Amino acid sequence: MNKPELLAPAGSFEKMQAAVQFGADAVYFAGSGFGLRARAGNFEADEMAEAFAFLRANGKKGYVTVNAYLKNGEFEGLKEYFGLLSEIKPDSVIVSDPGVFHYAKKYAPKIPIHISTQANVTNLAAVEFWHEMGAERVILARELSGEEIRHICKNTSCEIEVFVHGAMCISMSGRCLISNYMTGRDANAGDCAQPCRWNYALVEQSREGQYYPVEQDERGTYFYNSKDLCLIDRIGELTDAGVKSLKIEGRMKSVMYVSVVTGVYRQAIEKAVQGNYIADKRWMEMLQSVSHREYTEAFYDSEADHKSMNYGTSSYIRGCEYLGQVLGDAEDGTLIEAKGKFSADEAVSVLTPDMDETHILTGAITEPSGKPLEFTKPGIKCILKGLKLPAGSIIRRYEK
Numbered sequence: 001m002n003k004p005e006l007l008a009p010a011g012s013f014e015k016m017q018a019a020v021q022f023g024a025d026a027v028y029f030a031g032s033g034f035g036l037r038a039r040a041g042n043f044e045a046d047e048m049a050e051a052f053a054f055l056r057a058n059g060k061k062g063y064v065t066v067n068a069y070l071k072n073g074e075f076e077g078l079k080e081y082f083g084l085l086s087e088i089k090p091d092s093v094i095v096s097d098p099g100v101f102h103y104a105k106k107y108a109p110k111i112p113i114h115i116s117t118q119a120n121v122t123n124l125a126a127v128e129f130w131h132e133m134g135a136e137r138v139i140l141a142r143e144l145s146g147e148e149i150r151h152i153c154k155n156t157s158c159e160i161e162v163f164v165h166g167a168m169c170i171s172m173s174g175r176c177l178i179s180n181y182m183t184g185r186d187a188n189a190g191d192c193a194q195p196c197r198w199n200y201a202l203v204e205q206s207r208e209g210q211y212y213p214v215e216q217d218e219r220g221t222y223f224y225n226s227k228d229l230c231l232i233d234r235i236g237e238l239t240d241a242g243v244k245s246l247k248i249e250g251r252m253k254s255v256m257y258v259s260v261v262t263g264v265y266r267q268a269i270e271k272a273v274q275g276n277y278i279a280d281k282r283w284m285e286m287l288q289s290v291s292h293r294e295y296t297e298a299f300y301d302s303e304a305d306h307k308s309m310n311y312g313t314s315s316y317i318r319g320c321e322y323l324g325q326v327l328g329d330a331e332d333g334t335l336i337e338a339k340g341k342f343s344a345d346e347a348v349s350v351l352t353p354d355m356d357e358t359h360i361l362t363g364a365i366t367e368p369s370g371k372p373l374e375f376t377k378p379g380i381k382c383i384l385k386g387l388k389l390p391a392g393s394i395i396r397r398y399e400k
Helices: 013-021 045-057 078-088 098-107 124-133 146-154 178-183 232-241 255-272 281-289
Strands: 005-009 026-030 061-065 092-095 113-115 137-139 159-166 228-230 245-248 320-330 333-338 347-351 357-361 381-385 394-398
Touching (some): 005 013, 013 026, 013 045, 013 255, 026 045, 045 061, 045 078, 078 098, 092 098, 098 113, 124 137, 146 159, 146 232, 159 255, 232 255, 232 281, 245 255, 255 320, 255 394, 320 347
Parallel strands (some): 005 026, 005 245, 026 061, 113 137
Antiparallel strands (some): 159 228, 320 333, 320 394, 333 381, 347 357, 347 394
16 A cells, blocks of 8 residues: 655744654755745755754655746856755755756756646656656646546656645646736745735726725625645545655644644544545544635646635634644643743643644743743743643644
């Protein structure tokens, strides 16, 4: 039985640690340049070396994104960057631009290459092309159906990776120019302003200041605004199809998001390899608890239609507030880093890395020095007295 790799986003060192604690087999992240998330907490050279030391100590893999589309003047420094990566030895680089692919083969020939979803691979012939060129893995475009994914997997020896969860672009494989046109921020260089999420209305040229909603709704309409991808019900089918890696989108998301979503898909994969897969109802409840837009399976069964779009709002839905993360044991208690404000003796929820969730009272809270605290503040380290909680656990508050 094929057992897919679970690949999680690592927008920072902290998120990488959370992904590993909650069951990721591998993570992907960018260095300080040439990736497609310019505003994520990307890794400098020394941080990247530290990240790989952590991953190898835990038996996990790390993939470095070098998937921006470059112009002539932007290749400066790429040779040196691949030289640096050759020293660090990531488990792969993820590329989309054929020019970057050429540089990777020339200046970092020992690093495996994965072809990014940005390369817009929608068919078996394109997979075979990249495989013959030397790519080890292809990350398919998100516009493919389950049947098309299965056909490709069954007819190639190339590793196939598929996105199963997270934000969707409204443009083909994210190859979008709206951000460039409207804001000057290049989506294909990692700096998308997400204008597809904005509220739009009609305006007539000679009637300045008079706006007309596209639909009869005082909020306007968000007609570019895709729902988030969620294929939790399809993990058994993707496993059976032979997909090598299941990928979660979200390098810009919180530690809580990375933890919860990774933990859910870890359990799903473990259940899928046992056969007769049926998604646990609790998993969707967990996925609903973190920041998301409404969910869709998009193209999995057929062409995505109007039901895959959010017309009412571009805002995120969130069922829980992220309050803190457990760092480890402390004398007579548990050391945490607070991410939000909560009070002593407050009822909160604790989610452990094995996805066991319990409701507790925080009890007394002190500074590490022992000074009592009435409540926490974001960013401080403090001790929950009398409690012993597993390292990496997430403390959160369900919204009423």
